[in-house]
Amino acid sequence: MKKTDINSTEIARLAGVSRSTVSRVINNYANVPPETRDKVLKVIEEHNYFPNASAQVLAGKRSRTIGLFMIEQGRVSGDILTNMLIVSVIEHASEYGYYVLTHILRDAKDAELIKGVREIFYQRRIDGGIFIGADNPEPFIEELIAEGFAIGVVDQELPEHPEPNRIVLNFNNDSGMKQAVAYLAGLGHTNIGIINGDMKRLSGVTKFEGFKMAMRMCGLQVNPRWVLDGDFNETGGYEAIQTLLDRREDLPTAIVAANDSVAFGAIRALKERGLRVPGDISIIGFDDHALSEKHHPALTTIRVDLGDMMKRMTAYLITKIEQKSPGAKEITLDCSLVVRDSCRRV
Amino acid sequence: MKKTDINSTEIARLAGVSRSTVSRVINNYANVPPETRDKVLKVIEEHNYFPNASAQVLAGKRSRTIGLFMIEQGRVSGDILTNMLIVSVIEHASEYGYYVLTHILRDAKDAELIKGVREIFYQRRIDGGIFIGADNPEPFIEELIAEGFAIGVVDQELPEHPEPNRIVLNFNNDSGMKQAVAYLAGLGHTNIGIINGDMKRLSGVTKFEGFKMAMRMCGLQVNPRWVLDGDFNETGGYEAIQTLLDRREDLPTAIVAANDSVAFGAIRALKERGLRVPGDISIIGFDDHALSEKHHPALTTIRVDLGDMMKRMTAYLITKIEQKSPGAKEITLDCSLVVRDSCRRV
DNA sequence: CTGAAAGCGCTTACAG
DNA sequence: CTGAAAGCGCTTACAG
Structure with missing residues (x-):
């Protein structure tokens, strides 16, 4: 079916040199005179x-391929984010001449699936990998890091004695939460609730901690009845609001959502129950999802530059793979308030 | 940095057999007695x-990796579709134990980028590839097919004497256009326009041909002033409508858009000029984009199952790679009308 | 049923 | 500056 593949022996013969020289040309070694090099090329x-x-x-040689592992527990709400993130990694890897093997993990606790991930590393299909959406910590990722594979993780803590092959990137959720709460406080809100994210993920915890600290700094009380469980998904936001309304108690005047998907779900639930956003309750999100601007009402949120994060992650990982960087790497990226229409002054 | 990698020699030694036997176990050959196999495993x-x-x-052995090549000329409007499509290929490939190397081509005419694609094939990084968004035909893809690589393409014609390593999948755009026009005619529209897609792509042509045939079948005239150029993008739809309105001539009462992104752009332009959809002009799309349902007005469109198409493509390609299928493969998938709120009776 | 050996197509010390 | 040769870690006829 295929034409006979040509190999380095053949090239050597045609160019009148040895395979060694062909290899030297391909790998750009210095000790090849220009004429020889040109002839071979x-x-x-x-x-x-x-x-x-x-x-x-x-x-x-290296495989010049990195793995992109996305842990997605069946959710679809992240659609646009996911896409942007995949594309961001692929395009930046490609700038370095690297390829991306994308892998989707529907359940990071499934032994078979984990074995599949391990296989990719041990088979040496990739030089390193990026993990998105993992718990903090995630045992099988820890194991891979312990094995010495170059690994970048988003939304995890850097351990106390970090291995040199570990890269950790995060957003400054603390700062984000402070901006959100300060903004709401500035609008006169004192009764502020929160719908949390997945507390097994680092950002779930840091956002809640940031929220509590921010409330304290604004001199506001956290009402435990207004601290609602969620999971970073649209459904989580929807259900959190239903739980809240079913209790038929006092409502907060503003709610901070762990991310924009949660905010969308929350707003949907509020609307279904006849409450207006921001008329009755103000909602602020987190992430600045591509849909937030088009949402009704347009969502006020904390913007996070996920594309930039993945770009950096890709660059750091490749640098690490090529051993141009020594120790572990940790970066925390800023986020900033974007005011739209989902919060009102009280 | 890495613990010493274990290899088949080591496994053979530890199991007290030869490397040949280890290999036989790994590859599931029949001629290994259960005890030996278990011992090695x-x-x-x-x-x-x-x-x-x-x-x-x-x-x-095969690399068990397929390439997914997405030709995206800088457009972002396809976001959600793109994501779904990547994920669909990855997940179905993974069911067959295959990996996916995703590659994005911002310009299918750039010689350097084309060389990059060729490299992936010739380096034998992949066993075959899927191309999305290519022109019909696309010379460098033809070359790869001529070289004998297993290749699946969406939205291209099957040549008269198709190579056995070619797979072509299409939607039945003819039928889709017939449904769209028949529906509009049924609502009483006789003045129907069209915003075309990219005519270098097969679906650009077949949709327009389908439209003309459908108009004829409904006894309607195609007014050449209402045949507008486009490119399958939101911007294309937006600009087509501007051109139309700037001419200050009679307007059609309904417009068929080459896809939903085009329809979104068209509706945006109409709204900006103070025209209502469907009050003043009815718009029907094509694809059933994930956003079409949430759009204002919710978009009436022709639904196409892109996820199913990619699932089939992946399966066909892998079957082809494993030589379980002989000749070329061509499939045309159905599409169906989804009525929402963007068309009205006149 | 099983092992020894050749071969896949490169890279890279080594020797000159 | 350059070539001959070993080696990377597998698979697979071949022979028994």
């Missing part, structure tokens, strides 16, 4: 020759 | 051993 060009990647890797 | 299990993928490929 010409033959390579003419024959559409590309060295077999497996042979190169087996002989010790 | 136990050692493999215990040592977390996974055979080096490069060595396997070099020795003649």
